[in-house]
Amino acid sequence: MSIIEKAIGKLGQGKQEAPRTPIIVSAAEAQKKPPEAKAAVAMPVQAAAVDDVPAAPAVNTQPRQTSKRVNIDLERLHNLGMVTPDGGRTPIAEEFRLIKRPLIEKAFDRSSGIASGHGNLVMVTSSLPGEGKTFCAVNLAISIAMEMDHTVLLVDADVARPSVPHFLGLKNDAGLMDVLLDDKLDLADVMLRTNIDSLTFLPAGKSHRHATELLASQSMSRLLDEIARRYPDRIVIFDSPPVLLTTESRVLASQMGQIVMVVEAEKTTQHAVKAVLRQIGSQDNVNLIYNKSRGFSGEEYYGRYYN
Numbered sequence: 506m507s508i509i510e511k512a513i514g515k516l517g518q519g520k521q522e523a524p525r526t527p528i529i530v531s532a533a534e535a536q537k538k539p540p541e542a543k544a545a546v547a548m549p550v551q552a553a554a555v556d557d558v559p560a561a562p563a564v565n566t567q568p569r570q571t572s573k574r575v576n577i578d579l580e581r582l583h584n585l586g587m588v589t590p591d592g593g594r595t596p597i598a599e600e601f602r603l604i605k606r607p608l609i610e611k612a613f614d615r616s617s618g619i620a621s622g623h624g625n626l627v628m629v630t631s632s633l634p635g636e637g638k639t640f641c642a643v644n645l646a647i648s649i650a651m652e653m654d655h656t657v658l659l660v661d662a663d664v665a666r667p668s669v670p671h672f673l674g675l676k677n678d679a680g681l682m683d684v685l686l687d688d689k690l691d692l693a694d695v696m697l698r699t700n701i702d703s704l705t706f707l708p709a710g711k712s713h714r715h716a717t718e719l720l721a722s723q724s725m726s727r728l729l730d731e732i733a734r735r736y737p738d739r740i741v742i743f744d745s746p747p748v749l750l751t752t753e754s755r756v757l758a759s760q761m762g763q764i765v766m767v768v769e770a771e772k773t774t775q776h777a778v779k780a781v782l783r784q785i786g787s788q789d790n791v792n793l794i795y796n797k798s799r800g801f802s803g804e805e806y807y808g809r810y811y812n
C-alpha cells in the first residue's frame with residue numbers, strides 16, 4: 506500500500522468533534538511514495554470545455570510599478586491564531602515552517618521535474634468549502650514572506666467566494682477578475698503591496714457572473730504564464746475554489762507547479778480525498794496538509810500516517 510493510500514485509509518476514522526487546537530501537518534512525504542501509488546492517484550481529468558465566456562482580452566505584458574499599498578491587520582491575524590511576522594514560535598508558525606520548506610525547495614529547483622516552468626506557482630485547494638484552504642494559503646504566504654530571501658504574491662483565486670480579505674482585514678479591491686476583463690489593466694495596477702514588505706496581494710476583484718468560467722479560460726492561462734515569467738523569483742500562492750464543487754479548480758491545478766491539498770482532520774472523507782487526487786491529476790507535485798488536527802507534534806503525525 507502506498508503512503509498516500511495509508512494516509513487516506515486513516516482519514517475519517519475519528520469521532521466527529523469540533524476541532525480545537527489548530528494543528529497542521531505537512532504531507533510532503535507523499536512525494537516519496539513508491540511506484541505502485543501512481544495508478545491510484547495519477548488519473549488526470551480533463552476540465553469541461555468553457556464556451557460561454559466573454560471575449561478574452563489579451564493580457565497586457567508591459568511591466569508597471571505596483572503602487573497601491575495596504576495595511577494588513579496584524580493584530581486581527583494574531584487573534585485569529587494565524588502566523589504573523591512578530592508572533593514568535595507559536596505551534597502554528599512551527600507547523601508552517603515545516604510545510605513551506607519542500608515547497609520553497611521545489612519552486613526554484615530546475616531539476617525538480619516540473620515541466621511547465623511554473624514551479625513557483627503553488628495552489629492551495631481541497632475537496633469542499635470550510636476545510637481550511639484560505640487559512641492555509643494565508644499562513645503559508647506569510648510564513649514564506651518572513652524568510653529573508655523570498656518574496657511572495659498571494660492571489661485570491663476563489664473568485665466566487667473571495668475570503669482572503671476577511672483574514673487580512675482588507676476589503677476586496679480590484680484584482681484578478683478586473684485584469685481578465687480589461688485589457689488596459691495591468692497586473693501591477695491591481696497588485697497591492699502590504700505592510701509585510703515581501704508580501705504582495707492580488708485580490709479576486711469584482712464579482713462577475715462569468716467569474717468561474719473566466720478562471721478556467723485561456724486568458725487566465727496566459728495570465729498564469731505571465732505571472733510565472735514576470736515574477737520568476739517570487740513564490741505565488743493561490744487560494745482556490747474547492748475541487749469537488751467546481752471545474753475551474755481542476756483547470757487551475759493543471760497549470761500549477763505545485764499543489765497543496767488541505768484535508769480536514771476527522772471530516773474530509775477518504776472518498777473525497779481520492780476523488781480530488783484523481784481530478785487534479787499529476788501526483789508528483791501534490792502535497793497534503795492534515796488540517797485542524799488535535800495533536801500537537803508534527804512528528805507524531807508523520808509517525809502515525811507516513812511511517
Ligand SMILES: Nc1ncnc2c1ncn2[C@@H]1O[C@H](COP(=O)(O)OP(=O)(O)O)[C@@H](O)[C@H]1O
Nearest residue numbers: 526527528634635636637638639640641796797
Ligand atoms: N487549523 C485551523 N485551526 C483553526 N481554525 C481553522 C483552521 N483551519 C481553518 N480554520 C477555520 O475554519 C474556517 C474555514 O476555513 P477556511 O480557510 O475559510 O476554509 P476554506 O477556504 O477551505 O473554505 C475558518 O473560520 C477558519 O478560520
Ligand SMILES: [Mg+2]
Nearest residue numbers: 638639663668
Ligand atoms: Mg476559502
